[in-house]
Amino acid sequence: MIKLAWSDAGDSSEESSNDMSSRRAKPFFAMLALTIVVAFANPPKITRAAGDQYGASDSDIQMNVDYRWAGGAVGGYYPIRIALQNRGPSRELELTFKPRDNGGLPVVSRRVVVDQNSSASITLLIPLTGYGNYGTLTVSHDGRTLEKLTNTLALPDADYQNSRPSFLGISRKPLAFQPLEDAITSLTTAGHGGHSSAYGYGKTQDNQTVEPLRLPETWLAYSSVDLVAISMGEFEGLSDTQRGAILDWARTGGTLLVYSVGESASSSEKLTILTEADTQSAALNWRAAEPSARTRIPALHLNERGQLGGSAIGGVIEVPIDAVLESATEAASQSQLKFSWPADSQPFAIRDFGQGRLVGFVDDPFSGTVQDWGWFLKSFPYQELWQTKRLGVAGRMDNREFLEFLIAGIRSVPVMAFLVFISLFTFVIGPLNYFVLARKKKLNFLVVTIPAIAIVTSLFLFGYSVLSHGFSVKSRVRSLTVIDQGNNKAVTTARLALYAGMTPSDGLSFSPSTAVMPLRADGERFESARTDWTETQWLRSGWLRSRTRTQFLTKNVRNERGRLTVGAGTKTELPVTNGLEWGIESLIVFDQAGAAWFGSDLAAGSGRPLKPISDSDRLEFCKLMDRSAPGIPEELKDKNDIRSLDATSFFSGRRHRYTEDFHVSQGQMERFIGEVRRNIERAESLPSSTYYAIMKDAPAIEFGTEVDVVDGWHFVTGSY
Secondary structure, three states, X not given: OOXXXXXXXXXXXXXXXXXXXXXXXXXXXXXXXHHHHHHHHOOOXXXXXXXXXXXXXXXXXEEEEEOOOOOOOOOOXXXXXXXXXXXOOOXXXXXXXXXXXXXXXXXXXXXXXXXXXXXXXXXXXXXXXXXXXXXXXXXEEOOEEOHHHOEEEEOOOOOOOOOOOOEEEEOOOOOOOHHHHHHHHHHHOOOOOOOEEOOEEOOOOOEEEEOXXXXXXXXXXXXXXXXXXXXXXXXXXXXXXXXXXXXXXXXXXXXXXXXXXXXXXXXXXXXXXXXXXXXXXXXXXXXXXXXXXXXXXXXXXOOOOXXXXXXXXXXXXXXXXXXXXXXXXXXXXXXXXXXXXXXXXXXXXXXXXXXXXXXXXXXXXXXXXXXXXXXXXXXXXXXXXXXXXXXXXXXXXXXXXXXXXXXXXXXXXXXXXXXXXXXXXXXXXXXXXXXXXHHOOOHHHHHHHHHHHHHHHHHHHHHHHHHHHOOOXXXXXXXXXXXXXXXXXXXXXXXXXXXXXXXXXXXXXXXXXXXXXXXXXXXXXXOOOEEEXXXXXXXXXXXXXXXXXXXXXXXXXXXXXXXXXXXXXXXXXXXXXXXXXXXXXXXXXXXXXXXXXXEEEEOOOOEEEEEEOXXXXXXXXXXXXXXXXXXXXXXXXOOOOHHHOOOOOOEOOOOOOXXXXXXXXXXXXXXXXXXXXXXXXXXXXXXOOEEEEEEOOOOOOOOOOOOEEEEEEEEEEEEO
């Protein structure tokens, strides 16, 4: 505590002018001291959700910007929703987001044509690839910036602790997310506390409610969000493209919560139609709320500093389940020990949906307590709410498993060899050249020999480099494709390793339905880059640098009409036709009864009967699954970081002790592949009416440019 005290000396009638000045200054210093005390007692609050909205006009252009959103603390794409109205002549505008002081964020731009007296709504997606969170949004026409439309935007802070999942509500009125946030806190405090560090504070909550107006029309805009909540009425009122974007996001691993259905989700035909849920798919059956999961939990509430201790005001409120509530604070928390959702009904139901899930609530769940939301969270693997648990990748942080996915035969830049050559060049072009010409008394030839030696050396080094790596882009790829034949949809997750002998002049180009997340080596920073969304997702520069190991995790959602057709079988044969566009190397099918069948070498469009699987078939399939598995090369197993591979890499220094570790092997793709392999090896059953195939060809993988695939491995699974 800081104590403030002053004393008067002498009679007031005898005070000098200096004394009078001192007395006048005392109130000022008192206020200053009190301000300091208050500042220390009340540090800045943590931003719970980023974004704001504003309007501006210039040169007959009216612009309304809304960048309120949830998520983005660890990566993904952050949407800036923009509405433009042109009261002047038709013109082409360029919208550009320029990050402040780099910060690892790219410069993002998009051009749009707005006709006279017309309007346009667009979403500018910012790939969150670094620690920075500030930037400037500008609008220009014919190279001239419209100054009155320029504004500074604050995007989400990076959360190096991966402390919170993010919740987005789509509603015309704010949704009460606090009980859900407290339920997350109660269940995960031990593993996800709110620590402060050199990078800032961990989040205590991350949620935002936005109106349905101008929702994005691409699933990438939701890639930074973990859970989306929307009422049945609002969901039905969305356009087909807006609703399709949310559904595609759920297919990639998100959790979509539709409430106020009015009846059980499993009985709602309207919900089935709106969510494109195929009731014939065995993998997509509704599971009613499990009564056994309806058990109470301690009610925890983190303050805005992320502290787990302190007074009841702003501090953590922990109420034991059997406590006797006497104080006013405890009485105020009493409701959080009770259930408001009825126990004798089924307030919600859950079903798998691609790699994500759908949740249907009969009524509005946002009047629920911490206990109610605890029941909900314990009804499914709630840890997968975290984006990093689903992907194993945090786009704004590094990854500890970069070295486990190197391209075979690609060594680092031969720095030592180049140093030797340069040293020899320096010796030859200098002392040796001078000594030889001096002995022959022809020093005037230095004007010829110096450039000649330089040219020969340059050509030699260039040729050495070309012979080492060439000009092309080499790639290693490992992918998982999940096909929902009932909905004609496919989701492909691919891990790409790229190495360019020379950077492609056109950069990299991906479709707007493919999420591209950089996977950085431990301690490495993402440098400046440019992205253009005008026609496609054009990664113009900075994403792939020459002779630099580069890795991405990509996720693509697309329509897929190809299918594996399984006929009615006998005791010894199961007829199968490969209606996919890719050849199948090895295939296991689990029929409607759960029996396993095996076959191999099915070209696209061909068919053949499968036979009951044998132990040798299982062994063969597992060997193929182990092929091209990630792992550190033998020659590098005694190394532990990228420094051993590339002496020219830039490093940010020692990793902070509060930084979370991220591992691709813990992501949804590798966990799924590992689980399937274990079940096949142990002859354990997998879901009926499903198939698992190792492909000969790449199933619609996007590399961004022309590549030479050095090593490709592709796994396809689906339901029929």
